Amino acid sequence: MSPITTFSHRFDDATGLTPLGDGVFEGRTDPAYTNMVGPFGGLTAAILLQAVLLDERHLGEPVSLTVNYAGPIADGPFTISVDPVRTNRNTQHWTVTLSQNDVVATTATAVFGTRRATWASTESAPPEAPPASAVEPAEFPELVAWLDNYEMRFVEGSSLELDAGPRPSSTSTLWVRDKPARPLDHLSLTAMSDVFLPRVMLRLGKFVPAGTVTLTVYFHADTDVLAAQGDRPVLATARAGRLGRGFSDQYAELWTDDGELLATGHQLVYFKA
Template structure:
């Protein structure tokens, strides 16, 4: 990629042989241990997006974070497992020193016009321009996004009248601005920190173990959004015995649901 945007540099892959790409971690997107998981997921998806055998657009992506990604170079193996007339299944392996650190499966398809209905409406929220950008430097990757929280701000004391809750509602986009596409949507689907942070109002050793994104958006819908904000909501259903779920949604400013994400998150007592 020729783009100078930090995100494009972070997910950049160079073909080195059939189904094999080479990449390098980015200091701009470092997290507590290794790179921001959203960037890792976007890098794996990017391997399919630039593969010469790719068919259609992403419908779902499941990423399993098997171990920490060390700083430096890595390889991504992207194997098309089966291609049908309008669908395609992929196996993705990220390796360092011959060991798998991240695995993923991706489902791509050619989408056609059918009955269309949106059951999940966007929550009510003030316009993003009316909310100041959150200036917080928790980790390097936080600096790469424009966060505008409606409620559920990380590590901030809750108002006395507000009950304990795991929900966050916020506007978010790349910072500096970048036109939305499937790779950046993938990363944005993972910008919600572990919900245990909200309950404890402090850092807790934790991390995503497995994450599945369901892409509702078409490439035309993403192009229409351009550099606009997305409205994101995330919450947990249950935290129990070191693990929690996490469900997140992303809508466009005009209320179109673009992405649903589910995660399994580890946390330490």
């Protein structure tokens, strides 16, 4: 018995669900992934995707996921129900609901699809960055638990420099991977699309009340691309387009170290400032 095969990663524990039948799953919050209020939103998104992946009715691979953070998730158990509302030849549409004591905390929709070799082109370009090995991992203050599960090597816009005062740009770029290292899959890619501090805090250089209200991930990587990436760091970049009237957008890209766009993340963040 190799210790590698028996090692269970905390991310796998945290995204683990118990099937109760009829598209219903039970899960439990993991204190290792706690954020300011409730769990890290990226983990919640991964858990909702996990429920569809564990449902044997799913076809193909995830191509899109939208998660709506409707209310807080309290420490303890939760229930997820998934519904394959429509299955076509090439795409399958799911609705997903996470509840606690019959109160809806999170809703989601997911599109799965059959991946085929087609004409391809990447118009976006990865951000400029030195190799991950040339950037020191950030050491975070003991602020929120979930950060301990990520190795982050900031190239630009470090969350560590939150108290550095106002900045003209909301762009952050970093090399990121699970800590300890874990081979990339659609679940961890989903979580990584949400590793960024709310952009309004980076711009203002201080803590303000803020939280994601909705997150959408478009997956460009299929399982072959993810397998080829393995556990090497992912180059992640995010910026806001517009912040104002109580809400900010955020656009993120996740790249392999050889210039393949793995996924894009889109979110709208509520803030008070």
